[in-house]
Amino acid sequence: MNLSLTEEQLLLRDSARRFLREQYSFDVRRQRLGDRGMGGELWTQFANMGWLAMSLDEELGGSGAGPVEIALLCEELGRVLALEPFVDSIVLAGSLLQAMPSTQLRDDLLRGLGAGEIVIAVAVLEPGARYAGAAGGVVAGLTSEGCTELTGRKILVRGGGEADMVIVAAVPPEGNPGDLGLYLVTMHGDSCARRTYSTVDGCEVADLSFDRTAAVDLAGGPMSAAAILDEALDRATVALCAEAVGCMEAVIELTAVHLRTRKQFGKTLGSFQALQHRMAEMHVECEYARAMIYKGLQSLTLPADERQKGVSAAKIRVCQAGLEVGAQGIQLHGGIGMTEEYPVGHYYRRLLVIEKTYGDLAHHFGRFEARSPLIEAQRQ
Amino acid sequence: MNLSLTEEQLLLRDSARRFLREQYSFDVRRQRLGDRGMGGELWTQFANMGWLAMSLDEELGGSGAGPVEIALLCEELGRVLALEPFVDSIVLAGSLLQAMPSTQLRDDLLRGLGAGEIVIAVAVLEPGARYAGAAGGVVAGLTSEGCTELTGRKILVRGGGEADMVIVAAVPPEGNPGDLGLYLVTMHGDSCARRTYSTVDGCEVADLSFDRTAAVDLAGGPMSAAAILDEALDRATVALCAEAVGCMEAVIELTAVHLRTRKQFGKTLGSFQALQHRMAEMHVECEYARAMIYKGLQSLTLPADERQKGVSAAKIRVCQAGLEVGAQGIQLHGGIGMTEEYPVGHYYRRLLVIEKTYGDLAHHFGRFEARSPLIEAQRQ
């Protein structure tokens, strides 16, 4: 066992950090909050840096990187609060496609994704269904010609506003709610009604309404669509956790600077013991969240049950730390922390959204408990 | 509405505080930890002070005081960690008997109780049954002559070691587990096997094993035995909560003195901001616990459902505060707080025992929730 980063990994992290620090200042981000969307210059630069294709096989234009490299990059994206849907479009959509048997379509999609030429979103959530991906809100049917079509509504689809393709979780033809298939919809004028809006962290999402929309059934390999989605969501969850750790790091850095410089009652804030201790707690929370990234990464190498348990544990602990660090960051900043023009509140909002993405605390506690049932404890 | 204490109430509190401060020092208490039992001089003095008969009607030798006066006294008993089973023997047993229709037996018992001439214990708990009073561990039967007899085991009976009488909750003849009757057992040589031991707070309890032990059925009024026990336990619970507030006050006082006098790193502990803030939190916790005594007292004037809900809320909040204040008291004392020879750890242990007496947090949360069911909230 060895949890050190390799030279290559350190290099990746450092170059990403440098690039993003230069290209993705808080001011740049605030501008981007105005002109929504990811189709712009930065996404192309991400592609040029090799980030979008990173985890693809070499014949698909990638460099065969794994979850560790993804996590390193996501931490840096979190540090600058990047608005691009890297985790949804690259990690989640990419993992879904990679888990499917190689076909011309699948390989073309992956190549396009990695090159930044096409944008793929993944539609899972449905109104009133919390985190269930196929509660019956979207169902697939067959036309008399045997073609697949989707009807129903998906919500909160990250990047859904400008996606060229959307992978949709839906109840298969003749299936019952809970049965899950994966379908590919090519978006054009009349594919579906989409309405875009932003979540409180400033990221863009869309609601998609399908009405007998033509789709391609993506099933067909040895794994069921449900198992493919589950594993891809776990990969995305670990990446998202790493993003959260990046957010926390940034909050801690901002707060430490604030405490060192700001004066009150004639002393710098940092000379107050109560605030020193709060700062120490924030650091320790973040360190344990970071430790959980390693657990999450290790879990991705385990069989499904253990993977699910480990990833849920990571999501729980990282999000708890994130909410705490984010809230304390605002508290220690005082009034300025409550303002739109200062970054710390933006980090907090992102951390709030992360907690409710791919399952909130309640969801992951339930999942963790279900995979660790109450039976007499045996020596593992 | 007026939550001020009357002159008489202030007088009662002050005289009890003065008496106990003089007569019940920590050293006196430590000696009493050695020679167990409550039959001694102090119990007689409690009787002479009028405390044991306080809430009895005048014709039974009492002064007709109510739950407010009981709470004031119990707070003072908590402040000195009195070992006597005042709440069990006077409040609980007394309330049980007072709720029953007046008979010669009942009136004699109450008179004897108030005069400190007889000691009555109440046996509720059974092995493996948590807080259920009639889980089937003790059942009542009828002899061929129609006399009542009890068989089974009760545990953790406070004052049970030297009680002259024990009121026992048991399943009535022909009843099912859960059905509850109240029975009076006169204790003598062969009534039952009793084994005495102490709980971690140094208080004496006993296990009682009945084997066809002769008993008197105490039922017979308009209220069911279960309802009588429930209300009496609620009265005892509020008194116990007041005792807990007394414990907390004492912990806070000890800790404040410690912080003001003890030096470390060249300064008094009290000059460290982190410790000042901890001290402030202890005080605020205790104030909210105290507020809950008022809520508990008010609840005793309400119909059963509201009473149960209010008393459980009080028990929950007081015990949460007690555990926190007790633990912080030890923490702020450092090493000395961990020792048997210093009082603060004794308070913590008493607060631990109080939390698990008459229902622990889990029990009272369940009770609170059951009386506030999830139905659409109406304007109260």
Added chain:
Amino acid sequence: MDFSLSQDDCRFRDEVREFLRAELPAELRERHRQGFHIRDDDHRRWTQILGRKGWVAPEWPREHGGLGLTPIQRYLFDEEFGAADAPTILSFGRNLAGPLIYTFGTPEQRARFLPPILAGAEFWCQGFSEPNAGSDLASLQTRAEPHGDAYVLNGGKIWTTEAHHADFMFCLARTSAEEKRQNGLSFLLVDMKSPGITVRPIWSIDGEHHLNEVFFDDVVVPADRRVGEEGQAWSYAKFVLTNERTSAAGLDRMKAGLRRARRLLVRLAPGLDPTAVTQFRRRLAQLEVDTIALEWAVLRVLTADAREMAGASALKLRGSALAQRVAELVVDLLGPEALPQFSDEGYPHNADHNYGFADPDAPGAMTTHLYRRALTIAGGAYEVQRGIVAKQMFGL
């Protein structure tokens, strides 16, 4: 000790309840229930409705235009507002400027300023915090220099809630450069339309504009707009702030939040995992219990001789943290549907922003959650309150 309400109090409570049932505009109630801040025009309208009834500040003494409510009646009054989801009147005029003026002001100041507050005709903002002062009010630097029959005000204030709507500000300013810290401060009543005042909006993290920065550039304030004696404002401020100590608990806000959480849990329970229902139920129960404790702590301050209690600070410490936890529970109950940035302006009037999927309780929930982070910062941060308790109670 008496736990029951007098018949008079019950009658008064019923009268308030009936009035709110009849007079509170439905759309105002709905917006408030969702947790959005009251809009300026709604606030003026609602204050005027209350003003006609004489209920803008019913706890003021009768000689100053109030009803002289007892503390417990004021408590019942506020409680009924909470229970009816009625917006409360902003506290700057009612709880701060008004009592400041009727306690320390001249007869002329009283006559000029009190009636418009009671009629809902003039609104106030508070000029305490400054960019370099935060929770440390004693280090204020805004200067008011005497100049003939007036003061000339220079400097600035920050975190000034509603400054963009207010007609007047009661402003702490330094009238003596010689004295240090809390000495040398005076209270000035500043007309917000005076030349030299600039109000800059500060957008807060809930996406709304409640806060402002206010700049004074040679603003002329007539000398007769100074309240009380020169240099004594520190003691006036303390008096006035203590005066409203029980409202620091925010009890009605909490109860309204708990009702909302309960309503949501009832509605969502069928679709939730049973263990999740049990957990949410327990969180709700804990908050309900904590709110009962807060309520009885308030009742004790109102009706008992609770000299041991470090009053306002203890109430504010628990009240603010509790309000945050209640808002968080509501958001957690909503799950992912709490995440959209619901627009205050857009909801529910603008169909374009009326997210079709959203739970009817979703709008306003996240906004409330975010804005409540300020509860442990504003009006003396959490850390400051703890210090006050430690000092008052233990001399530490």
Added chain:
Amino acid sequence: MDFSLSQDDCRFRDEVREFLRAELPAELRERHRQGFHIRDDDHRRWTQILGRKGWVAPEWPREHGGLGLTPIQRYLFDEEFGAADAPTILSFGRNLAGPLIYTFGTPEQRARFLPPILAGAEFWCQGFSEPNAGSDLASLQTRAEPHGDAYVLNGGKIWTTEAHHADFMFCLARTSAEEKRQNGLSFLLVDMKSPGITVRPIWSIDGEHHLNEVFFDDVVVPADRRVGEEGQAWSYAKFVLTNERTSAAGLDRMKAGLRRARRLLVRLAPGLDPTAVTQFRRRLAQLEVDTIALEWAVLRVLTADAREMAGASALKLRGSALAQRVAELVVDLLGPEALPQFSDEGYPHNADHNYGFADPDAPGAMTTHLYRRALTIAGGAYEVQRGIVAKQMFGL
């Protein structure tokens, strides 16, 4: 990054597991599982069993009699002890005195003291805390005055775990009166049988005797019993304490507690209210998750270049609080049956104390809970650890 164990490590782990299965006496296992402290005679017996295998301190370098385990092997070794409910060897000889002596001691000191530690023949206690020092070690006042070829020791130590059983103490004493605070301290190896030593028991709130006060009254310590240079003990102490930083996490203690809680919950669930089961289950899950975090924080310190981490303090902060919460959960699961004062001496040998009603998991549970209050006090209180983190990480 590599998440799997090497074949060598797996083999070693299996060997430890097999050894413990075969050699750990059952009654010792049971007492330890209940949470009672190990008794002196049991400790000596068990240490000797391990000594024969060469496993008292297998992480020591080979040249000093250890096996030179890698950090990850030591982690596996300790983990197997925890999983088997095997008592760990008291750390004073293994983790502190031993490394102190082999790192800074003379060849003669090594030859004299290391073998008896490894054989389980001699036991150590630690002489750090003093009555007026608490967490502030730099203010130690015990004096060692040079006198010919020896030091004469006067003063006293407090909270000295196992002093009543120990053969030697490694003692921090002031050898120079001129230098202040942390300078001027030296390490002396003190024979506990020396004339002039008095050991006074301190009973702790769990009703047990682990702690002592030790008085030195003209105790003569030969000069060759000083470790390293005079006046340098502060840096030695820091080195040695850092050396055992991951054990501050107390991971094995935590896992054993979680197993116990899980076993109890499984057994008690049928008799509990279903909502109570759900609540206990969630508390257990939270603690399991927190323990996983602690475990991976430890693994990271052991195998990665984790320079950012304020090492020992971060592990100790979370480890100690977590151990308290685990013990509290066990007690809460037991409910009222946790309350009797179970006697260590009496259980389970003395039938008179073998409370017939008690849940088989009850004895030792409350004792553990109470004694663990010390975890956030001893070895640098919680407050001190937070200060260290703030200073190391942020220079605050």
